[in-house]
Amino acid sequence: MSGRRIVVTSGKGGVGKTTTTANLGAALAKRGRKVALVDADIGLRNLDLVLGVEKRIVFDLIEVVEGRCQLRQALIRDKRIENLWILPAAQTRDKDSITEAQFLRLTTDLAEFHDFVIIDCPAGIEHGFRNAVAGSQEAIVVTTPEVSAIRDADRVIGKIHERKLPMRLVINRIRPDMVKSGEMMSVEDVCEILSAELLGIVPDDEEVIDTTNRGEPIVLDSTKRLAAIYDKMARRLEGEIVEFTRLDEPSLLNRLLAGWRG
Amino acid sequence: MFDLFSRLFKRDGSSATAKERLRLVLLSDHLSLSPDTVEALKRDLIAVISRYVKVDVGLCDVSFEQQAATVAMHANIPILGMQNERPAVAPPTYAKGEPRRNQASIHSSTGERPYLDDLKVTTPAATMTEADVAHVDAATNEALNSSEHSAPITKPNAPSSAN
Ligand SMILES: Nc1ncnc2c1ncn2[C@@H]1O[C@H](COP(=O)(O)OP(=O)(O)OP(=O)(O)O)[C@@H](O)[C@H]1O
């Protein structure tokens, strides 16, 4: 078996790479795929925290590469979602503790017994980025609808094109109310500027902060607003053609509230 | 009520500004990022111009500069003379070894200019349309008046003005 190796990257920091990796990975696992999530942000590890497995780390990715433990020993199994595994980054090491060749080896090893290997890339376009990309065959670029995030995404897309990797876009933290009033660029605007194919649109939602606080993937609770969004993203990644959730459609509750407000 | 007001007054919000600014900055990012592309453009540009006039390839220079509403391309293309000139119009009479570049000054010093009709004749007739002829004329006029061109590049889908 040889699974797909996909990097989640953005250029700019803090736009939602880790959130996307965790929730997309969890959504794929919930659909029955075997998924390994790799935290490539050496020195600034976060994926473990977002997924609530921080207390269970014994070995990290660098220790695997240095041969101090087996790959399977370093993988942490998610106890809530079957088939979801996390390979944590080293917290007290530098980004250059691992080479591109070692990273490629690590991810191809993982792909031998996982359907998906999803790599949470560090911000920037330096060593850490090059490592993560070297280990991937496909890329997901995350951006928010802001000028600096989009400019950086454009830069990263250029680098990904140079390596001839197929790429799709996730637009995170969209605020439909602001798009409607013309204060935020729309999904169409962003796609046009970046001339990229869309994989997902995620609204700005406090559910993200709430679930991150608890260390729980959003898809764990199917009543969450964003659960369906990440599930659709997972299905698109698997090649299904899935309509995008319309964010500007007011929910029944909102319509009632609007009526009540007059 | 407040909602309605804010919607009425904010229809032309900052998103249009953001989009336009991004379009420009990305264009200039791309141009400065890819010397290969600039080199290819320069090559193609010289090839096209060379169909009409002889140019000094070694001295051609193409550069980009961000201006108020566009990124401008500056092309400095020294013209040596006309392509496929009819001997009757401007016989090349420079001596062996003399740089061909001087030919341009022969024209200007004698005030001798090839007729535009002559140029039409020398362009491949089979593929000429009326639009082509007009295009050649304009290009030639400009080439003869000055060897320096400055043409603004506008992205095909860029709005021509704000709003
Ligand atoms: N759709 C969203 N709605 C609300 N908050 C969000 C959303 N996506 C991300 N956030 C918040 O934004 C912050 C940054 O997210 P995240 O850590 O996923 O970004 P990152 O790109 O991985 O950052 P870094 O570059 O530091 O690794 C977090 O606090 C997260 O909770």
Ligand SMILES: [Mg+2]
């Ligand atoms: Mg992160």
